[in-house]
Amino acid sequence: xxxxxxxxxxxxxxxxxxxxxxxxxxxxxxxxxxxxxxxxxxxxxxxxxxxxxxxxxxxxxxxxxxxxxxxxxxxxxxxxxxxxxxxxxxxxxxxxxxxxxxxxxxxxxxxxxxxxxxxxxxxxxxxxxx
Amino acid sequence: xxxxxxxxxxxxxxxxxxxxxxxxxxxxxxxxxxxxxxxxxxxxxxxxxxxxxxxxxxxxxxxxxxxxxxxxxxxxxxxxxxxxxxxxxxxxxxxxxxxxxxxxxxxxxxxxxxxxxxxxxxxxxxxxxxxxxxxxxxxxxxxxxxxxxxx
Numbered sequence: 001x002x003x004x005x006x007x008x009x010x011x012x013x014x015x016x017x018x019x020x021x022x023x024x025x026x027x028x029x030x031x032x033x034x035x036x037x038x039x040x041x042x043x044x045x046x047x048x049x050x051x052x053x054x055x056x057x058x059x060x061x062x063x064x065x066x067x068x069x070x071x072x073x074x075x076x077x078x079x080x081x082x083x084x085x086x087x088x089x090x091x092x093x094x095x096x097x098x099x100x101x102x103x104x105x106x107x108x109x110x111x112x113x114x115x116x117x118x119x120x121x122x123x124x125x126x127x128x129x130x
Numbered sequence: 131x132x133x134x135x136x137x138x139x140x141x142x143x144x145x146x147x148x149x150x151x152x153x154x155x156x157x158x159x160x161x162x163x164x165x166x167x168x169x170x171x172x173x174x175x176x177x178x179x180x181x182x183x184x185x186x187x188x189x190x191x192x193x194x195x196x197x198x199x200x201x202x203x204x205x206x207x208x209x210x211x212x213x214x215x216x217x218x219x220x221x222x223x224x225x226x227x228x229x230x231x232x233x234x235x236x237x238x239x240x241x242x243x244x245x246x247x248x249x250x251x252x253x254x255x256x257x258x259x260x261x262x263x264x265x266x267x268x269x270x271x272x273x274x275x276x277x278x279x280x281x
Contacts, residue, residue, distance in 0.1 A: 088275030089268035090141050107148060
């Protein structure tokens with residue numbers, strides 16, 4: 001098993017901190033809408049960062065469920081990716097971390113040019129369930 | 131079978147489509163930039179073949195998606211009837227599952243729209259433009275969400 005060096009450990013901890021912040025943000029926005037939020041965790045195999053446990057959110061609203069799933073930090077063209085997948089429509093968008101901001105990108109790699117905030121998130125959840 | 135397994139099938143087809151789109155787009159870009167990747171194909175593949183493949187990917191994967199949907203519904207009905215499998219037409223299979231699971235009529239209409247679109251792809255690909263893969267996945271997923279958790 002590869003032992004991560006100090007620099008790798010720092011990168012992984014910073015990534016996990018970012019994830020916790022993002023998921024807390026999404027959790028707060030969801031609760032404000034009256035949606036229920038369940039926290040789970042998953043194992044992520046993330047290139048040189050090795051394997052780590054990341055948080056996952058399952059949000060249940062009127063249109064169905066939304067799974068917020070971290071994919072990893074080592075992503076081509078971005079510094080981190082988190083997927084938002086709706087159930088039962090299975091519609092999905094990616095949140096890609098670029099220039100210290102989250103950008104919403106469709107499965108077809110078309111960027112949704114809207115700021116990442118509560119209003120956009122709520123609208124996005126509705127659209128993903130449509 | 132479980133409902134989660136049914137959904138894993140649909141999302142598996144979606145992920146394969148994304149992989150195929152990624153691979154064909156990359157190959158087309160590399161070829162346009164002068165890469166000789168196609169020369170290494172065991173079968174003579176031309177850039178025009180890859181372009182046609184890319185253009186028809188969504189339609190190809192809608193067929194895959196629908197055949198998985200059909201397998202799931204036939205499995206459900208066979209279990210509900212005590213293990214008997216029949217060669218009932220898919221139109222009737224969809225209707226029977228919708229009745230068995232008390233589905234709203236709009237959900238049933240959407241599933242038939244996908245079935246008709248699938249038939250158009252099979253018989254006249256050029257005119258099959260009304261639904262995207264995403265539309266089909268969303269409509270079939272919503273239909274499957276009315277199935278029991280396990281059957």
